[in-house]
Amino acid sequence: MEYKRAERVAELLKEEISRIIQTEVRDPRVSLSTITSVEMSDDLKHAKIYFVCDPKKQKSTKDGFDKSTGFIKKILASRLTLRYMPNIYFHYDTSLDYSLKIEGLLKKVKAEERHEEDDDVDE
Numbered sequence: 806m807e808y809k810r811a812e813r814v815a816e817l818l819k820e821e822i823s824r825i826i827q828t829e830v831r832d833p834r835v836s837l838s839t840i841t842s843v844e845m846s847d848d849l850k851h852a853k854i855y856f857v858c859d860p861k862k863q864k865s866t867k868d869g870f871d872k873s874t875g876f877i878k879k880i881l882a883s884r885l886t887l888r889y890m891p892n893i894y895f896h897y898d899t900s901l902d903y904s905l906k907i908e909g910l911l912k913k914v915k916a917e918e919r920h921e922e923d924d925d926v927d928e
Contacts, residue, residue, distance in 0.1 A: 809847070810849070811845040811846065811847050811849060812845070814845050814849055814887070814891075815842075815843040815844060815845040815852065816843070817885065818843045818845070818852055818854070818881070818885075818891075818893075819840050819842065819843045819854075821881055821884055821885065822840050822843075822854060822877060822881070822893075823839075823840045825877055825880050825881070826838065826840070826877075829876075829880060830873050830876065830877065832869045832872065832873055833869075834862070834865045834866050834868065834869030834870075835866055835869040835870055835873060837858060837859065837862075837866075838856045838857065838858040838866050838870075839856060839857050839858070840854060840855070840856050841855045841856060841857055841898045841900070841901070842855045842898065843855070845891065846891075849887065849889065849891055850889055850891050850892065851891055851892050851894070852891040852892070852893045852894070853894050853896055854870075854893055854894065854895050854896070855895075855896050855897070855898035855900075856870065856895060856896075856897065856898060857897070857898050857901050858897075860902065863897050866897075867895060867897060870895035871895065874893055874895070877893065878890060878893055881893075
């Protein structure tokens with residue numbers, strides 16, 4: 806399977822941004838977040854960085870990332886050899902919340918089925 810260059814650069818950005826957040830960014834709002842994925846445009850000029858954090862701190866974490874964007878981009882430019890440094894945009898990753906919601910619904914359905922089976926056995 807052939808990988809597009811955008812996918813390789815996206816993976817590289819994910820690793821580097823994660824490292825930068827852990828070691829260089831001093832903003833406590835972003836320190837407990839995790840980068841889950843990066844989507845690059847095919848021309849490598851735009852990158853959507855998805856993160857997860859405590860859902861209660863989603864807004865403040867997003868604000869922290871928005872404030873740190875220039876700093877993160879500057880460090881990326883010094884570490885990566887790309888012709889153009891992509892514009893980076895941070896987004897809260899809702900897929901984890903969605904999967905947890907689906908998992909809860911499946912557990913509820915399974916519990917109801919068990920309850921119905923128990924009622925059938927009792928009769």
